[in-house]
Amino acid sequence: MLNGRTPSVKDVAAAAGVSLGTVSNVMNRPEVVSARTRERVERAMSELGFVRNESARQLRAGTSRTLAYVMLDGTNPFFHDVAQGIELAAEDADLSLFICNSNSRSAREAVHLDRLLQQRVQGILITPVDPAAPHLDELTRRGVPMVIVDRVRGADSCCSVAVDDVLGGRIAVEHLAEQGHTRVAFIGGPESLGQVRERLAGAREIWESLGRDPEDLVYLPTEALTVAEGRTAGERLAGLPTRRRPTAAFCANDLLALGLLQQSIGAGLRVPDDLAIVGFDDIEFAAAAAVPLTSVRQPRQELGRAAAQLVLDEATNPDHRHQQLQFTPELVARASTANRARVL
Amino acid sequence: MLNGRTPSVKDVAAAAGVSLGTVSNVMNRPEVVSARTRERVERAMSELGFVRNESARQLRAGTSRTLAYVMLDGTNPFFHDVAQGIELAAEDADLSLFICNSNSRSAREAVHLDRLLQQRVQGILITPVDPAAPHLDELTRRGVPMVIVDRVRGADSCCSVAVDDVLGGRIAVEHLAEQGHTRVAFIGGPESLGQVRERLAGAREIWESLGRDPEDLVYLPTEALTVAEGRTAGERLAGLPTRRRPTAAFCANDLLALGLLQQSIGAGLRVPDDLAIVGFDDIEFAAAAAVPLTSVRQPRQELGRAAAQLVLDEATNPDHRHQQLQFTPELVARASTANRARVL
DNA sequence: GGCCGTCTTTGAAATGTTTCAGTGACAGTA
C-alpha cells in the first residue's frame, strides 16, 4: 500500500490486477496490449494520480529527456530570443530545457557544465565565454552532444550555428555609405570577442572596396556591449572636433546603439539628421526605441531552433556529421538612418 | 570493465580497491573515511573521469536537486530579471533550474507543469496565467512546494511573493499630481490581470483622496501589456480633443510606456513637456530610453530570490508556514516626468 | 588471554522504471 507515497508503476499494476511489465507497455507501446487491459490500466493510473518518475526512466534508459542552454549574458534580450527558439524545438521533441547563465564568466560556465554533466543531459547548447576553453573539449571528449551558438569553433570539432558577421558588417556600412555618409564610426569591443572583430572586418572591407579612405572609418572601442558603454561612446563621439566627427555610427550590437541614441538625443542631437545609427541583432527594443533603430537582423529564434535540431541529430543519429551552420543577416532599415535632406 | 561506458561508482571502487559503500562515503560523508583511502578513491575518480549520475542519486534519495520557474511572458525582461534572482538563489543551494515559458497560455503552462512533476523537481516557482487555475491546486494536493511570483492567490493556500501594486499605483499618480498635472491617463489592460486592476485601484484611490475629479483620471484600456499596445494607446490619446486630453500618462508596465513614448515622440510631442509618462517595473530599458522613463520600481531580482528561499523552506522545513511576502515599490523619477515650466 | 570500545570498511537492500526472454492460451491446420 502507498501511505502518502506517490504511486509507482507497482501500485498501478496492483490496482489494475496486471504485472509491472504490462503497465510499462501501456505507456511505451500501447499497441501490444489489448484494448480491455489498456483501458483498465489507464483508469487505475488516473485514479491513483500516477506520474511517471523521470529519474527512474532515465536511469534505466541511460539517457535523459533534457536539453540545456548555457547563455552568455542574461541582460541581453538577444540571448533570450535564442533560448525561446531552443525551447520551441525542445517542446516539439518533448524534452525539458535547463537554462543557465554564465554572465560572461568562465568559472560560472564551468560550474554549470559540471552540473549538466551530472544530470546526463542529452545535449548542451552554449554561447561560450571563450570558444577555446578547455572545459568545452572535455565535453566533446566525453561524447556529450554540443552545439556552439553565435560563435564558431575551429576544426569542425563540433557543430555550430551563427550568422555571417563579416557580411553583417558589410551591409551595415554599405547602407550608411548609400545614405551619403562619408565619415562613419564603428563602435564596439572588446576585440577579444569574435563577433566584434568580424563585424569590424566586414565594415572595413566594404569601406575600402568603395574606395573610401580608411581614416574615415573611425574605430571607437568599448569595454563591453552594453547600454552604458554606448552612452560613453556617445560622449567620446561628441568630444571629437567637428571636422573629424562622423555623421553616422555602426554599433556592434543594439544595446550599444540604444545607449548611443539616448546619449545623443539627451545632448540635443537629432537622429538621423545629426547622427545616423545602425545597430546589430535587431532585438525587439531596437524597433521600439524613440527613434526606431536600423539594425542588422539576426534570425534569433531560428538560430536557437536550428541549434537544437543539430544537437538532437548528434544525439540520435549515428552517422551525424558536424556542421557549421551560417545564417545570412539582413538589414532592417528604420528611422535612425532615414534619408536626410542631403546638404553636401 | 568499462568499454566506452561512462564510469560508475562500481568502476571507481574496483580501481581504488574498495567497496561501493566506501566510494559513496567519500562523496557524501568524507569525515568517516580514513585520509589514506579517501585520497586513493579521489585519485581513482579523477583518473577515470567519474561524474556522479544525478538520476540514480535522485531515484534513491527520492528528491531531486532541481527547481523550476514557469514564467508568464518571455518577451518581457521583467520576468528574466526575476529568473535571474531565482538562479542566484538556486546556485547558492547547489540546485539546477528549469526555466519554462507559458507565453500567457494556460495550456502550455499545464504541459510544463506536467513535465516538471515527472522530473520530481523540489519546488516550482510560477507566475501563473490564472492564479485560480485548477492545475495549480493539483500541485498543492500533491504536496509539491510552490510559490506564486508577482501574483497572489487567496486563502493562504501557498506562498507568494509580490509587490504592493495598489501602493505602486498610488505613488505613480501622486508623483504626477505633484508635478502639477490635472488630467492623467491610466493605460493598461486587460482587466482580468490582477496587477492591472490593483494599479488602477491605487491610482484612483490617491486621485480621489487628493480631492480631484474622478473624471480627470482617464482610463484607456489595452488588450495586453506590450510595446505595440502602448503605441496604439498613444494614438488614441492623440485623438482626444485638446481640452479633454491628459497631460500625463501612467502605464501599467514599462513596455506600454516605451510604446507610448515612441509613438508620442514620433508624432512630434515633447516628453515630458507635452506629455509626461510613468511606467511600472523599472526594467533596464526604462532607464535606457531616449527620454529616460520614470517608473515604479519592483525589486525584480529580490523578488525571485525571496521566492526561491520560500520554496526551499517549504521543501526542507517541516514546520513551514505559508507566507504572502509583499515588497514595497519605489518611484524612480527620471526625465520623462521632469518638472516643466509650469504654465497654469 | 579475554573483553571492550573505537574507527573503518563492507555487503546487501532498496529506489522506479524499462526490456526481453519466456509462458500460456487459443485458434487454425494437417
Next chain:
DNA sequence: TACTGTCACTGAAACATTTCAAAGACGGCC
C-alpha cells in the same frame, strides 16, 4: 490429436546510487 503460430501478458534482471546493520581490525586494559 498433435503441431504451429500468434497474441497478450508475466517475471526477473538491470540501471547507479545511498543507506545501514554488521563485520573486522586494532589497541588498551584488567
